[in-house]
Amino acid sequence: xxxxxxxxxxxxxxxxxxxxxxxxxxxxxxxxxxxxxxxxxxxxxxxxxxxxxxxxxxxxxxxxxxxxxxxxxxxxxxxxxxxxxxxxxxxxxxxxxxxxxxxxxxxxxxxxxxxxxxxxxxxxxxxxxxxxxxxxxxxxxxxxxxxxxxxxxxxxxxxxxxxxxxxxxxxxxxxxxxxxxxxxxxxxxxxxxxxx
Numbered sequence: 678x679x680x681x682x683x684x685x686x687x688x689x690x691x692x693x694x695x696x697x698x699x700x701x702x703x704x705x706x707x708x709x710x711x712x713x714x715x716x717x718x719x720x721x722x723x724x725x726x727x728x729x730x731x732x733x734x735x736x737x738x739x740x741x742x743x744x745x746x747x748x749x750x751x752x753x754x755x756x757x758x759x760x761x762x763x764x765x766x767x768x769x770x771x772x773x774x775x776x777x778x779x780x781x782x783x784x785x786x787x788x789x790x791x792x793x794x795x796x797x798x799x800x801x802x803x804x805x806x807x808x809x810x811x812x813x814x815x816x817x818x819x820x821x822x823x824x825x826x827x828x829x830x831x832x833x834x835x836x837x838x839x840x841x842x843x844x845x846x847x848x849x850x851x852x853x854x855x856x857x858x859x860x861x862x863x864x865x866x867x868x869x870x871x872x873x
Contacts, residue, residue, distance in 0.1 A: 685723045687713050692730055693738040697781035700788050701731050731785075732795055739782045740803045747810055756814035757821075757870055761863040764839065768856040783840050784847075808832040821870050831869065838862045 678686070691712045695704045706727055710720060724730040746763070753759025782803075789796035811832035815822065839862065846855035 681723075684713070684715060684719060688715070688720060688723060688730070689734055689738055693734045693781065696731070696734060696785060701785060702788065702792075706730075728793065728795065731789070732799060735782075735785060735796065735799050735803075739785065740799075740806075743782045743803070744806060744810065747807060751810055751814035756811075756818060757866055759814075760835070760866055764859045764863060768852075768859050783843050786840075787844070804833075804836070807836060811835060815869070818870075823869060823871055826869060835862065835866065838865075 688709065691709050692704065695709055695712075699705075704727075706717075706720065709730075710717060713720075720730075724733060750756070750759040750763035753762070785796070786800045790800050791797070808829060809832075812828045815826075815828050815831065838858065842855050842858035842862070845858065846852060
């Protein structure tokens, strides 16, 4: 990787952290410059504006990280159990800072979806990609699922519930509340299967 590519990657990593900690609007380019130890010219060589930097963080850091984590859970032989194990491990591993700061991607979606059309379209694309991952994984075990399910709606419901639980735990600063909602979500997901 060239020096320019390393600089660009460092800017993205630092910007992703700053956005997670402070939100996009409150993120300071000056702090990013200081943390990266670069000049304003070096930043603008890679990104013409703060919004372009935000798009790059969303597309190159948050979205792949987010989809990769879900893909691991959904690739299990039984994606229903894969999802429940994924969600349960989240409740066990969530740190206090994650309870307070929330999910970086969820935070950015909440902040910017109505503020900027470019973010809204990127968020929509990511949500559609995630929903398709869920649908594809559940279609693999369709013979084990109840009849009459509309899998695209199931996928959006699962994600919406998780996002809601994340937002709820962030606003209440209550990890236990997150755990309770996730336990209920797992009951719903397991109930998608035909009772043997």
